[in-house]
Every structure is written in structure tokens, then in C-alpha cells.
Amino acid sequence: MASYLEKVNEIREGLSEALKSIGVQAEFDVAEPPNPQFGDISTNAAFQAAKAARRPPQELSRDIASALKLRDPEEVAVAVHPSGFINFTLTPPFYTRLLSELLEKRGFGEIGVGKRRVVIEHTSVNPNKALHVGHARNAVIGDVLYRLMRRLGHDVTVLNYIDDTGVQVADMLLGFFRMGFPLSTDMKFDHYCGDVVYVKVEEEVEKNPELLQERSRILKELEEGGAEYERAKGIIEAVVREQLKSVWQLGIRYDLLNWESHFLHYGYWKNMFETLKEKGLIKYETEGKNKGCWVLKGTKVLVRSDGTAVYTAKDITYAAWKLGILDDMFKYCEFAKQPDSTTLYTTCFDGKAGYRYTPADETYILIDQRQEPLQRLVKEVVEALSPGKSYNVLAYGLVSLSGSTASKLGVNAEGKKYVHMSGRSGVYYNLDDLLLELTKAARRTMDERGSRVKDPDATAKAIAVASIRYALVRQDLEKQIVFDIDESLKLEGDTGPYLQYTYVRARKILERTSEEGVPDAARLASEEERALMLELSKLTYSLLDAYRSFSPSRVAGYARRLAVAFNVFYEKHRVLDEQDANVRLARIALVRAFSYAFEDVLNVLGIPLVEEL
RNA sequence: GGGCCCGUAGCUCAGCCAGGAUAGAGCGUCGGCCUGCGGAGCCGGAGGCCCCGGGUUCAAAUCCCGGCGGGCCCGCCA
Numbered sequence: 071m072a073s074y075l076e077k078v079n080e081i082r083e084g085l086s087e088a089l090k091s092i093g094v095q096a097e098f099d100v101a102e103p104p105n106p107q108f109g110d111i112s113t114n115a116a117f118q119a120a121k122a123a124r125r126p127p128q129e130l131s132r133d134i135a136s137a138l139k140l141r142d143p144e145e146v147a148v149a150v151h152p153s154g155f156i157n158f159t160l161t162p163p164f165y166t167r168l169l170s171e172l173l174e175k176r177g178f179g180e181i182g183v184g185k186r187r188v189v190i191e192h193t194s195v196n197p198n199k200a201l202h203v204g205h206a207r208n209a210v211i212g213d214v215l216y217r218l219m220r221r222l223g224h225d226v227t228v229l230n231y232i233d234d235t236g237v238q239v240a241d242m243l244l245g246f247f248r249m250g251f252p253l254s255t256d257m258k259f260d261h262y263c264g265d266v267v268y269v270k271v272e273e274e275v276e277k278n279p280e281l282l283q284e285r286s287r288i289l290k291e292l293e294e295g296g297a298e299y300e301r302a303k304g305i306i307e308a309v310v311r312e313q314l315k316s317v318w319q320l321g322i323r324y325d326l327l328n329w330e331s332h333f334l335h336y337g338y339w340k341n342m343f344e345t346l347k348e349k350g351l352i353k354y355e356t357e358g359k360n361k362g363c364w365v366l367k368g369t370k371v372l373v374r375s376d377g378t379a380v381y382t383a384k385d386i387t388y389a390a391w392k393l394g395i396l397d398d399m400f401k402y403c404e405f406a407k408q409p410d411s412t413t414l415y416t417t418c419f420d421g422k423a424g425y426r427y428t429p430a431d432e433t434y435i436l437i438d439q440r441q442e443p444l445q446r447l448v449k450e451v452v453e454a455l456s457p458g459k460s461y462n463v464l465a466y467g468l469v470s471l472s473g474s475t476a477s478k479l480g481v482n483a484e485g486k487k488y489v490h491m492s493g494r495s496g497v498y499y500n501l502d503d504l505l506l507e508l509t510k511a512a513r514r515t516m517d518e519r520g521s522r523v524k525d526p527d528a529t530a531k532a533i534a535v536a537s538i539r540y541a542l543v544r545q546d547l548e549k550q551i552v553f554d555i556d557e558s559l560k561l562e563g564d565t566g567p568y569l570q571y572t573y574v575r576a577r578k579i580l581e582r583t584s585e586e587g588v589p590d591a592a593r594l595a596s597e598e599e600r601a602l603m604l605e606l607s608k609l610t611y612s613l614l615d616a617y618r619s620f621s622p623s624r625v626a627g628y629a630r631r632l633a634v635a636f637n638v639f640y641e642k643h644r645v646l647d648e649q650d651a652n653v654r655l656a657r658i659a660l661v662r663a664f665s666y667a668f669e670d671v672l673n674v675l676g677i678p679l680v681e682e683l
Numbered sequence: 684g685g686g687c688c689c690g691u692a693g694c695u696c697a698g699c700c701a702g703g704a705u706a707g708a709g710c711g712u713c714g715g716c717c718u719g720c721g722g723a724g725c726c727g728g729a730g731g732c733c734c735c736g737g738g739u740u741c742a743a744a745u746c747c748c749g750g751c752g753g754g755c756c757c758g759c760c761a
Binding site: 097099101103104105107108112114117120126127151153154155196233236237238289359360362363369371372373374375376378380381438439440441442443444446465467468470490515516519533544545546548549550551552554557560561562563564565567568570571572574575576578579580581582583618619623627630631634637638640641642644645646647661682683 | 695697703704705723742753757758759
């Protein structure tokens, strides 16, 4: 398939041969130049080789260029720049081949990078509350990563882990069965549990030590599977089902739900404990402050002196199961049908669903930065136990609320730039509320602009989803995000709706013509047309780069650049009213090729495609 | 005390991993562009000790060291 990636590889190989033929050895880069005046692809090979050859790079660059033999010389123009760089420019024959292949295959088709067995865990929100915008960042990044991996041809499974034996669950039980909160409510159940019950219980626990004792008793029963666990089950499941409704609206889906209690009750931890002892990864302390505990790396207690396991021990167990270090003993049941028509499975005790878990070659876990140190520990342990496999920890910066947004929620933010969210104290912005506000804002904008789409509510929702997903995925992972609701409601500029609007423009052109288009790049000679074709050619190059650097934000960056290139072309050149038939047909081919590639990228980002706004 | 992340235009962020050729977007601001395929767009102006100081290099926003500022983690909590 014709692509930028193909050409970069071809040039890299050619340069290696060329250097060999003039008797110089050197590492070099083949990269995108900073400025179009330096061509489309560029190399610093002459600079890198200069030292070994003891010759000035300027002189060397001419020799390298003349020794260079490319597979398809007519598709790349080579230029030696006086500075010493060798620059390459893609030519019309290359672009003609690119366009015809895009039209023929309706896009780039498969990307051959080798199929790996990949498992991604994301979302994993405690089952006692609704998702807030911080959780949404986790889920959206995880989902884009999933879509990216799948697009690259990997065999991907998405997991969502539910901590159903933790303090938060115990607190819900306190709320419902000690403090007397009714189980039925008019509110969405996850909101009710998080906004009302949980917050009130936390307040009460602060001043009532009796409840604290009761809480630890409940916790123990949850772990052992006693009566408290039995009555918690239904409540937890109800919350999880509401949480799923929220993420499904964003186009996010999973393959399997994992429950902490199942890992305990199936006896996985027992096996893990034995494995850790056998491999000598943990030691029993007979003196000092950790006397009576099993300790990892001399500092981290995994098993308390009373024999119970700490949270990190459960994390290690889960990670080991993902990678196949522990044999899969689970039974599986169907949990739900998802909006994308796939089935969501769950582990269970009496299942007969035809699901089978296959251990991963590489796993990914999405966590916020605060949990990074512990997950690194988990990584160290499981990678030591399974050579050749990788456990990748993707940590992202916290999402906090801007001072003004916090104030709107009734939080005293007195002149602060931002405020951290906290489930315990009820300071957070819910995903459902955001989606609702954004849908209303989109609808208002549509009305203002006289939109006449068939289903305005569905379109407004699609705009809201695009807006949220793009906003949460466009920053680099490490960056903290300060969430501001007023800022989020804007639909112009560097946003998801900008991408949707660009797509609509292309679709409208194609809708209004019955001509097929002729992929003849010789007729697309303007700066804007060349720039658009160049950007188009970079799709696979960009997706691969995003994968290699674990950076979903790069997909967003590419989508944006591709859209800009199209809009610049669109403003400058007419397609359907072009009188020269050859040019018109070539432009139609270009627009069609663009629409295929753009659909492809928007699908990776999970941005809903709309035909009109 | 130990460790992790961030610091680039008034604001939000790319570029740093793989050093290179005038440091790029969006928002805001100032000024242009629709009898035309959808103006949620496009073009242009103003706006930058790339946090500071050293070092490595022919070449540093980018690599190394030391500071400063902001955020976070370091429990027989979860």
C-alpha cells in the first residue's frame, strides 16, 4: 500500500545501502522536516556520518545522494540542501498510486504490524458512585487505546475491574442497613449512591466510632463471602449497570467484567501466595516493625501479621491472571448486550457461556498518577514471573475542577485556580451531567444556526460525545487537566465538533455528485492539494507512532492536522464547479479518498460520524 | 528525608522519546474573507529571557547535572 510509512522505510533502507557503498557506518534519522520548503521527508545522515568519515557533512551529503538507489525513483525527488540535509519530496506518481489504492480499498485496509494478544484494563471505578470527568478521562483514553490496537490488527480484550469488597462497598451497606437510607429512589441509582448515601455515610463515620467498628466487620464478611456479601451483590450490580449506561453513551465498551470478590472466592490469591513464596519473591519477617508479615523487596508488606492480604497483593494476583501466570479457573456468564451489539461477559460461579479467556502477551492498565508507584511494583513482580511478556502501566495526570466550576457546584473555592475532585466529600463533576449540558449546548447552537437535520437530538448527542472524547484524549497523558464547564461547552476551534464539521463538508460534496472521480495527482498541483495528499499519506505512519509511544493524544493530533489540511484545500479550491473536467474529477477522487481516511481516524478516536450538523 | 510528573505566547496546549535548517496550534485580541460545494470555516497582524544556572556537542526547547515553582506518591488504608 502506498503510504508515507512505506516511503520512509524505503528511504531508510536506501540510505543504509548508500552509506555502506561509500564505506561509512553511522546511525541516522529519517524524519519529517520542520518546514515544507525542506521537502516531505528528510535525513541527517550526512551529519551523523561526518565524524566517522572525517569529512564535512556538506560534501558527504552529495556523495550519499549520488550513491542512493531507491526502489521507485520516480515517486521521490531527492535534493541535497547546502546545509547538509538530504531532502525528499513525494511526487505525483506516488500520490496517484496513493489515491487509486485508497479509492479501490476504500481506505488503507489492514496495517501489517504483527498480531499480538493484548489486554487492556480501564475504567475500573469503585461500584458506589457515578463516573465523574476524571473517570471519563480514564475510560476514553483506554477506549482509544483499544480502538488503536484493534486497528493495527492486534487481538484485543478490554477488561473492567470492579472492587466489590472494598471500604466503599462497606460504607454503602452502612448507609442502607444501619443509617436507614431507602434502596429505592427517583435518582439514577449510581448518582444516588455516590451523591447522597456515600457522602452522608462519610460524614457520619467521622463522628461515630461505632460505625467504624461495624465497617471492619462488614469488610471481613465481604472478603469471605458471608451474609453481608450476599446482600451487597444486588446493590453493587445495580450501580455497575448504571455506570455502564454512562460509558456506553460515549461509545465505550468492554469484553469482560472482573470482580475482586471472585478472585478471592475462587482461591486465586492462595495460588499466587504459593507462587510468590516458591520463587522467593517475598520473605517472612521474624523481627522488626514488619514482624510476622510477608514482605516484598524488604519494604512492602503483602500479607499482614493476621494473615490477610493487602490491596497490592490483589493487584498482583489480577495482573498474574491477565498474563497467564495463574491458570484460569473462572466460569463465565453473559452480563449484557452492548450498544455496539457485542456481548459483555462476566466471571461467575455457575456459568456456561461460551467465553474463554486467553492470556495476554502484553497488558495495559490505565491509572491515575497517584497509583503509579504501586503499579510499578506489580509490573516488576509479574514481569519477573513471565519473561517475554509485558505489563504496561499508563499513568495519566489528575483531572481537577477550575475554581469557577467548583463554585458552581457549591464548593467554596475562594479565588483558587483549581480544586481537586473528591468522591468522599462530594466534590466532582459527573459525566452524565456533562453529557447532558453539552447536548443542550449543541442543540442551542444548532437552532441558532438554523440546522435542519432529521434527528436533532441524536445529532446534538453525537456532537456532545465528540466534544467530550476529543477534549479528554487530546492532551498528553502526563498533563494535569483543569476541567472548566464553560470552556467545555465551546464547540469551535480545536474540538471534536470541528472534526465532525470537516467530515460533513466532505460528505456534502460527494453527496451532490454522481461522478466517480479519477485519481490523477498530476491534476492536483496546488500547494493546498499537495499538502492534503501528503497528510493523507501519513495515516499509518501516525497510528504506528501513537502506538509506539503509548500516546492516544497523537491520534487526535493527526486527525486535527488532516482536518486542517482539508479545510484549507476546501476554502481555496472549488470541486463541483470546476470547469476543467480533468481537474474536477481528480478533486472528487481526492475528496473521496480523504473521506475514507478521515472516517478511519475518527473511528479510532471513537468520534461519531455525522452526515450533517 | 526518598521518589514520580509538569513548567514553551495573556490562557489551554503541540514540538522533547530518536539534538539540526525562521519555535507551532487553539482560545482571547486586532483586521480581512460568504449572490459560491455548509462561516462550527479560512487568511493575516500583534503577542515568546522555550522556568533559572551550568555542562556535553559543529549544533540544545530537546540530552546530562544543579536549582526554583506547581502537583502527586512513599501505611500491617483501600
